[in-house]
Structure formats: structure tokens, C-alpha cells
Amino acid sequence: MSSKELPVDLLALLADGKYHSGEAIGGVLGISRAAVWKRLQSFQEFGLAVESVKGKGYCLANGVRLFDVDALNEELPALGIRSIDYHYTTDSTNTQLMKALSEGRADNAQLVIAEQQSAGRGRRGRQWVSPFGENLYLSLNWNFEQGASRLEGLSLVVGMALAKTLISLGYEGVELKWPNDVLVNGKKLAGILLEITGDPNGLCYVVIGVGVNVNMNDGKGAIDQAWTSLKLMKALRGQSIEAVNKTELLICFMRHLTNNLEKFEKHGFAAFTSQWQELDALSNKEVLVYQGEQVISGQCLGVNDQGEIRIKTSFGEEVFNGGEVSIRKSL
Numbered sequence: 070m071s072s073k074e075l076p077v078d079l080l081a082l083l084a085d086g087k088y089h090s091g092e093a094i095g096g097v098l099g100i101s102r103a104a105v106w107k108r109l110q111s112f113q114e115f116g117l118a119v120e121s122v123k124g125k126g127y128c129l130a131n132g133v134r135l136f137d138v139d140a141l142n143e144e145l146p147a148l149g150i151r152s153i154d155y156h157y158t159t160d161s162t163n164t165q166l167m168k169a170l171s172e173g174r175a176d177n178a179q180l181v182i183a184e185q186q187s188a189g190r191g192r193r194g195r196q197w198v199s200p201f202g203e204n205l206y207l208s209l210n211w212n213f214e215q216g217a218s219r220l221e222g223l224s225l226v227v228g229m230a231l232a233k234t235l236i237s238l239g240y241e242g243v244e245l246k247w248p249n250d251v252l253v254n255g256k257k258l259a260g261i262l263l264e265i266t267g268d269p270n271g272l273c274y275v276v277i278g279v280g281v282n283v284n285m286n287d288g289k290g291a292i293d294q295a296w297t298s299l300k301l302m303k304a305l306r307g308q309s310i311e312a313v314n315k316t317e318l319l320i321c322f323m324r325h326l327t328n329n330l331e332k333f334e335k336h337g338f339a340a341f342t343s344q345w346q347e348l349d350a351l352s353n354k355e356v357l358v359y360q361g362e363q364v365i366s367g368q369c370l371g372v373n374d375q376g377e378i379r380i381k382t383s384f385g386e387e388v389f390n391g392g393e394v395s396i397r398k399s400l
């Protein structure tokens with residue numbers, strides 16, 4: 070077994086989070102107890118914590134909920150997803166899809182998902198913390214025929230699909246911070262990373278990367294901003310602390326996302342402007358807009374029909390299509 074090979078049969082046995090004796094595991098897998106122990110060691114490389122108690126055996130702390138790939142293969146083609154590329158672990162689903170595109174082997178509407186990313190990428194060169202089995206890490210390839218200039222507002226449309234998904238599943242307090250952070254109570258729940266290649270005036274290939282914190286309890290000190298997860302949101306409201314089913318979440322998200330992408334292709338961002346206002350975390354807030362070295366201060370007036378942020382400054386209204394925005398702390 071290579072050092073980065075996941076013993077999937079053993080993982081399936083321990084996924085329930087209960088104790089299994091070395092003898093019982095060995096019996097099911099037809100291997101010796103020493104071989105069981107050796108396979109368990111390799112879980113550590115995937116960040117999976119194995120607990121062992123004398124007399125009880127081994128367990129995976131909290132268990133692990135993998136994607137139900139059969140269910141995805143059954144549900145997603147009807148939504149226009151042409152192929153699903155499933156990884157237990159990969160560097161980054163975006164990187165994989167960008168590579169497939171550059172080698173001419175990516176389908177339109179190809180979905181790449183992973184249980185773990187070893188080099189998950191966030192915006193502005195940040196890392197995206199991607200522990201095994203806990204969250205949603207996905208990249209979808211979508212071809213647009215009308216050039217890069219028609220893609221303004223696309224990342225907002227992706228965020229809106231995710232917010233609508235979460236609201237439809239009963240999650241409350243979901244907001245969007247321009248351009249594409251999904252927040253709950255000011256804490257980051259999900260992020261979006263779009264990467265565009267192709268002809269700026271013609272056929273463009275967009276890799277839509279989305280990471281959602283689903284069952285993560287612990288950012289292991291690696292996340293440098295306030296964050297939350299769907300499981301933590303439920304726990305805070307005194308609801309079940311059962312793991313959230315990420316397969317159902319993914320199917321529901323793909324339904325909203327493919328709808329939004331088709332609508333965006335036909336009508337552009339203008340078809341979404343009014344819906345954005347309902348989800349806008351910055352609406353009417355005093356904000357700071359960072360444009361390189363420059364910082365502009367003013368009141369956020371929402372977005373225009375191109376998805377640009379509108380700011381009322383002391384010089385009048387200004388619009389921005391890039392940069393970072395933060396809420397201005399009151400003095």
C-alpha cells in the first residue's frame with residue numbers, strides 16, 4: 070500500500086464512529102490483526118484520528134460521513150451534470166479541473182468533488198482548510214460562449230444559489246457579503262473561488278470552486294477569521310448534533326446552481342439584482358472598500374445590474390467591481 074493510499078474497506082467499517090475489535094475487523098477484511106493495525110496507521114496521514122481502547126478495539130472519533138456517490142450518480146445527470154470526478158483526497162478540486170481543462174479533457178458541466186484537499190485554495194492566495202470527510206469541496210466546470218465581459222456578477226450568482234439552498238434546507242441567518250462570502254452572524258460559512266480561462270471575447274471556461282463548512286467543529290487554529298459550520302449553527306440553536314448529510318446538501322445546491330447559471334446565461338446579472346438585496350450583509354452599512362493602496366469609505370447601497378457594489382461617498386455614488394470590503398467599526 071502506498072503511503073497516500075486510503076484503506077477504503079477499513080474506513081467503511083469504522084465510519085459509524087463505534088468501537089470494533091481488531092479481531093472482528095480482521096475477520097471481516099480477511100487480514101491479520103497486525104495488518105489491521107498497519108492499515109489504521111495510514112489513517113493518520115489523512116488527519117483521521119483513530120482511538121483505541123483496550124478490550125473494546127478501535128474507533129474513528131466522531132465517525133466519518135463520506136459522499137454517497139451512487140446517489141449523486143443517480144440524481145445529478147438530470148440536472149445537467151455530465152460527469153462526476155470523486156476523490157478521497159486531492160490537492161485542490163479547482164486545481165484538478167484547471168489541469169483537466171488545460172489538457173483538453175474536461176467536459177462542460179463536469180463536477181469534481183473531494184473528501185479532503187491537501188492544498189485547498191481560497192481567494193487572494195489564502196489556503197482553504199479542508200479536513201477529511203467533514204466539509205463540501207467542489208468545483209464545477211461551466212462554459213460560457215459570450216466572452217469574459219458577460220461574466221460580471223457571476224460569483225454573486227453562485228453565492229445566491231448557495232444561500233437559497235441553505236435557506237430551503239431550514240438554515241436561518243444566511244447572508245452574502247459582496248462579492249462572494251457566505252456568512253452567518255458575521256462568521257464565514259462558505260467561500261467561492263472562480264477561475265476563468267479561454268477566449269476573453271468568446272468561449273470561456275469557468276471553474277466554479279465552492280467550499281462549505283459542513284460538519285467541521287475545529288479549524289485547528291488554521292483559519293484566520295471568524296468562521297462557522299452548518300453543524301455548529303445547528304448546535305447553537307439547540308438542534309440535533311447529528312452530522313449534516315453532505316450528499317443531500319450537494320444535490321440541493323447543484324439544483325439551485327444549475328438553475329441560476331442557466332438564468333444568468335440568458336439574462337445576465339440584472340435578473341438577480343433585486344434578489345441580492347434580500348441577502349446583502351452590507352446593505353446600508355458604513356463600509357471601507359480596499360482598492361490596492363486606496364481605501365474608500367462610504368455607505369453601501371447594494372449592487373447595480375452588473376453586480377458592482379454601489380457606495381455613497383462624500384463625492385457622490387461610486388461603483389466598484391473588485392477589491393475587498395469590510396464593515397466600518399463605529400468609533
Ligand code: BTN
Nearest residue numbers: 161163190191192260261278280
Ligand atoms: C474563499 O477564499 O473564500 C474561497 C474559498 C474557495 C474554496 C473552494 S473548496 C473547493 C475549491 N477548491 C479549492 O482549492 N478552492 C475551492
